[in-house]
Amino acid sequence: MKPSAAAPRVWLVALSILSAVVFSPWPVRGADDRGATHSDGDRPLHHEIRIDLPGLIADIDATNPQVKAARQRWEAALAVVPQVQSLPDPRLQLGYQRMPMVPPVVEGAVYGFGQDIPFPGKLGLRGEVAQREAERLEQEYRATRLRLIASLKEAYYNLHFVHKSIEIVESNKALLMQFEKTAKARYSVGQAAQQDVFRAQVEISRVLDRLAVLDQQKESLHAAINRLINRPPSDPLGTPEEIRTTILTIPLHELNRRAEAFSPALLATAKGIDRSERSVSLARRQYYPDFDITALGLRNDRINDNGYQVIVGIKIPLFYESKQKQGVREALAGLEGAREEFAATRQEVLFQVKDGFVQAQRAERLITILRDAIIPQATLGLQAAQAGYAVGKVDFLTLLNSLLTLQDSQLELHGEMVNHERALARLEAVTGGSLEGPMAERKPGS
Numbered sequence: 001m002k003p004s005a006a007a008p009r010v011w012l013v014a015l016s017i018l019s020a021v022v023f024s025p026w027p028v029r030g031a032d033d034r035g036a037t038h039s040d041g042d043r044p045l046h047h048e049i050r051i052d053l054p055g056l057i058a059d060i061d062a063t064n065p066q067v068k069a070a071r072q073r074w075e076a077a078l079a080v081v082p083q084v085q086s087l088p089d090p091r092l093q094l095g096y097q098r099m100p101m102v103p104p105v106v107e108g109a110v111y112g113f114g115q116d117i118p119f120p121g122k123l124g125l126r127g128e129v130a131q132r133e134a135e136r137l138e139q140e141y142r143a144t145r146l147r148l149i150a151s152l153k154e155a156y157y158n159l160h161f162v163h164k165s166i167e168i169v170e171s172n173k174a175l176l177m178q179f180e181k182t183a184k185a186r187y188s189v190g191q192a193a194q195q196d197v198f199r200a201q202v203e204i205s206r207v208l209d210r211l212a213v214l215d216q217q218k219e220s221l222h223a224a225i226n227r228l229i230n231r232p233p234s235d236p237l238g239t240p241e242e243i244r245t246t247i248l249t250i251p252l253h254e255l256n257r258r259a260e261a262f263s264p265a266l267l268a269t270a271k272g273i274d275r276s277e278r279s280v281s282l283a284r285r286q287y288y289p290d291f292d293i294t295a296l297g298l299r300n301d302r303i304n305d306n307g308y309q310v311i312v313g314i315k316i317p318l319f320y321e322s323k324q325k326q327g328v329r330e331a332l333a334g335l336e337g338a339r340e341e342f343a344a345t346r347q348e349v350l351f352q353v354k355d356g357f358v359q360a361q362r363a364e365r366l367i368t369i370l371r372d373a374i375i376p377q378a379t380l381g382l383q384a385a386q387a388g389y390a391v392g393k394v395d396f397l398t399l400l401n402s403l404l405t406l407q408d409s410q411l412e413l414h415g416e417m418v419n420h421e422r423a424l425a426r427l428e429a430v431t432g433g434s435l436e437g438p439m440a441e442r443k444p445g446s
Helices: 007-023 053-063 065-085 122-188 194-228 252-262 264-285 324-390 396-431
Strands: 091-099 106-117 246-248 290-300 305-315 440-442
Touching (some): 053 065, 053 122, 122 194, 122 264, 122 396, 194 396, 246 324, 246 396, 252 264, 252 324, 252 396, 264 324
Antiparallel strands (some): 106 290, 246 440, 290 305
């Protein structure tokens, strides 16, 4: 039997397909892969400008209006302390007197000064109230700074995820275009259905749609980061550095202890209680009278002689029912409110610690499973599907599902790495500082 006239053509197509399978790169990328291309062009990522996260944090301290405003409120409160501890300004008195009805006639100048003197202890209590208020505003400044740094880190890590997503999707777009060529070649020789070509084209269009969404998210995150560092929203940013997965080894009870000891939000409410307690003491001290001392010098021009006069006045709290008593009630209500606020803040802080802790633990487990099991298995599955489709043993839907499974697994891996670092950023904000040190270690993600 003579060989078919189409046989050389079939073998030529099969040979080209097998060559594409053997020499095409597999779309396997870990956290430290540097060789991908950006969606905006063919320029390698490692040639782009990298965003320096410590530099962005320094920019928050230097330029963020919320941080600067919180610091100014703290400094303004510090300036109040010496003011309220000082005596009221003295009064300089000058006058003239003439009393002709009293022999001998008194006629001449009157001069002197007067001074209000609060009851002993009042000035000290006012200073303590102002000092506690300044300490409360200091903790609010620290809480504002840590909260904004956590927001910056979350936006930074989200931007990293978007860049990695663009990298993965761009790589898979190239593979889908290769699949489309393969499907067209097989369809041209009658070895595949036209539906395979259409399905490849649909998936390429969906990839382009996904890239458009990712580009929009990238620009939005650029604007968010620029807002935090007080730059114009349209200012360009580079590519985030590779994430180094932080292995959290600090136990939950230690995180709770750190939060209760160092959380700025909790310390601010604790300082509010201290201030309110001293406000109660000061309100009760208002029942005691203040004093007024006036010293006058007298000059009698008629007899060419000088005299003096000293007057001590006492301010009687006569309307204590409507003033001092109500002031004590006000201070006690403020104290009770401060205690309730402390209890609510403590519950919120401990919840945030537990939530961040379990999220970090979950992300660590998923990162290990995805990196060590799912992605290698999905890679082998895609390789087998590519080889099988080239020789007609696997249909196009199986090949496409293998690619999408690997893509979703890669995106999930980087998403969990980002979720892990975001959880740690929130933990740092509520525990009062960095979690790095002897109880934490950093390992590069892979």
